[in-house]
Amino acid sequence: MFLQELNPLYETIHPPSFQPRYTAWWITQENNDQSGEAIRDEDIDFGLLVLRVCLLSIQSLPHSKFPTTGVLKSHPEAMEQWYSSLANELDKSQPSTKKPSIETVQHRFLQAGYLKNYGKIRASWSILNTAVKNAHEMGLHLKEPGIPTSELEMELRRRTFWNLYVWDRSMCTFFGHWPLIPEGYFDIEPPYDNLQPLTISPYVLTPFTDRVFHIKLARYLTAFMSPPSWKSDQQKPAVVSEFAQRFHQVIVDQLPPPFSLENPDISWDAAHPALPLKREMLGLFIYTTEASLYRWFMDPCESLHRGHNVRAKNGPDLLALSHRRSLMDTTCKIISCIAKLYALTANEEGGSVDRLFTLPISLVDSLATLGVCLLSIQADERRLSKKGIHTVADSVLQRSYNTFFDAFGLLYRQAPHYIFAKRGVKALEGLHGTLCAGLGGPDLFEASPTGATMMGSFPGQAQRTGYFPLEQALVSLHASGGGGEFQGRTLIALPEWLPSFLESPARTSLFHSQAFFGDILT
Incomplete structure (x- = not known):
């Protein structure tokens, strides 16, 4: 058995x-x-x-x-x-x-x-x-x-x-x-990958196929993330774009249909009862790896950075702004995988011990990343507003807000059961509250902030073609010579852990932060 x-x-x-x-x-x-x-x-x-x-x-x-x-x-x-x-x-x-x-x-x-x-x-x-x-x-x-x-x-x-x-x-x-x-x-x-095939037509699939892709992902992470002396490459938008394109070519585009990230072929699930779980676990690792490429672009205009930590001197870069969007989109997909894994393992409380660590930890990390991106956007919008420029939210941004608040509600429900979730909720409460306030307060939600679901608080919609309204406004303002105010003092309150997180956005900083987990991982 x-x-x-x-x-x-x-x-x-x-x-x-x-x-x-x-x-x-x-x-x-x-x-x-x-x-x-x-x-x-x-x-x-x-x-x-x-x-x-x-x-x-x-x-x-x-x-x-x-x-x-x-x-x-x-x-x-x-x-x-x-x-x-x-x-x-x-x-x-x-x-x-x-x-x-x-x-x-x-x-x-x-x-x-x-x-x-x-x-x-x-x-x-x-x-x-x-x-x-x-x-x-x-x-x-x-x-x-x-x-x-x-x-x-x-x-x-x-x-x-x-x-x-x-x-x-x-x-x-x-x-x-x-x-x-x-x-x-x-x-x-x-x-x-020479185990007994589950199927050989129209492609070979074995119980080890997903493990082969885990190996490829580990090698890809090494190529981009190690050693620390390569950190400067992770901050260059053009280099990141090249790595992202290559990532899709060597990983995503090579996935067999049962493990496809978009519209997977589920007809083979009957061949191996673990395939649905394997698919979501592999998808979680793929999206987590892809998100690692973009983590330095949570705050591309440095609206959240303290004055003495400002690095950008030439105004917002359109490619860097697009990387923030890619990070938000990929992080939403990570959260979707986590939610599906909870559904596949029957419930949110009890059961597989992986949920005592892997899933809650991934959920905390994803919430921190997505929340900082949204906080950065709110700060950019306030700066634009001071210049008399008002932007409209698009469907992608709306989805990101929805995902953040739904995921925080999931983490909040886990807090009584798991120490990792409890610590995560405590660390992220300030970020959650700031985002709520930036959207106009808790009256925009169906329930209290700890279990909030977004209502129709976005009047405008935009198609995902060309520039997004916010990014277009940021670049246009800089091109007109009015972008000097994009450096300097932060206009909104920051969570305690945020300054160090922005300076070192890798997941390691989250795990070593006393504000998040302290010594709990020992």
């Missing part, structure tokens, strides 16, 4: 090599029980791998009412505690001088993912560090490891290494850790 039903998202083992080993392992344990012989080290490693697979499976139950009665002998929480205690005891019993095996690397990788899902980032990073060291000692980073290996064994090595790579790059991007696997110091090829 754990391998077939409860672990659909973690194809971190290679079934063609795992299943025969799994069968032989059980036979060996039965024989040892009868003969009283000691358990071999390699059997302990594989037993740890089995325990870690089961733990991650229990942790990833689709929802709190998932039918396990009659299948599991004990309650999932009791089994999780038992398996976790047993796995930790077995792991500690192993001598530090023991030579690592492929199973060692695999079970440490699964443990790192298990700890990450509980928000124990420091512990997860420590385990991942050990797994990478073990992988390096085994030469998993090499195309030619210097030992006899079959093609089946090489595929297992490829998958194990690249799973480590994905986690490593995610840790770097979201939590600011140094990469454990340096670029240029490995030459092993990416894994081959």
Whole structure:
């Protein structure tokens, strides 16, 4: 059950090599029980791998009412505690001088993912560090490891290494850790998507297909986001446009129809019950990666920046303004994916532990990003208003406001259940209130600000062709020589965390901010 039903998202083992080993392992344990012989080290490693697979499976139950009665002998929480205690005891019993095996690397990788899902980032990073060291000692980073290996064994090595790579790059991007696997110091090829196909006509689709795209996304993040010395490129509108165009060519345009971001082919969902969940998880990672390209353009006119932090001296740039729009649009899509994932996992409270960390954290980050974009637009509109220029809101801007307030309501409903959501609501309340006030106050909403849904507060609409009204007004004002006031003192109240967030908009600043999460991620 754990391998077939409860672990659909973690194809971190290679079934063609795992299943025969799994069968032989059980036979060996039965024989040892009868003969009283000691358990071999390699059997302990594989037993740890089995325990870690089961733990991650229990942790990833689709929802709190998932039918396990009659299948599991004990309650999932009791089994999780038992398996976790047993796995930790077995792991500690192993001598530090023991030579690592492929199973060692695999079970440490699964443990790192298990700890990450509980928000124990420091512990997860420590385990991942050990797994990478073990992988390096085994030469998993090499195309030619210097030992006899079959093609089946090489595929297992490829998958194990690249799973480590994905986690490593995610840790770097979201939590600011140094990469454990340096670029240029490995030459092993990416894994081959050679599992049993779910379908071969008109295209090949396997349970590992989405994982291949996760690897591509991790490599793309590395190319644009690392190392920190490349930060200046992230602030250049033309460079960002080139990366964004390339991103669509190498990632988005290559997606098979079941994983398409627009109008996916859902007819294949019957072939694999996890496809809907995989599609939304992959979509969330794709949109999150794309949004990373635009994060430096939350406030392109620097209307929210303090006077001594002003960088732009030549007025608003049309391309930079368009990047703010792209960031808002992509962030709205991230929030849509999060909402769908909550729907797919049955409810907003309880169930899959990923919702205790991954989804609430993503929701807080998206709300902060989208809210700052909207706050920046309100500040730009006020500056234009002082010049006698009034703009009309378009449908895209209306959607962004709707999404922000709906998503804040979702986060607010989670706050009593999850510490991450509670901290996020506390940090974002000021931003929420400022945006409400900028739109004319809470009378524009159906309910109180904490559960607000936008009403028809936008009288004007604009088609998404050519310039948007706001952007056109900003550029025209600068062209006429009236844009000097775009630098200088902020005209609206700022949330406490905003100045540092604008100066370092990467997600790492959010996670390290005392105003958001403090030490909760340790």
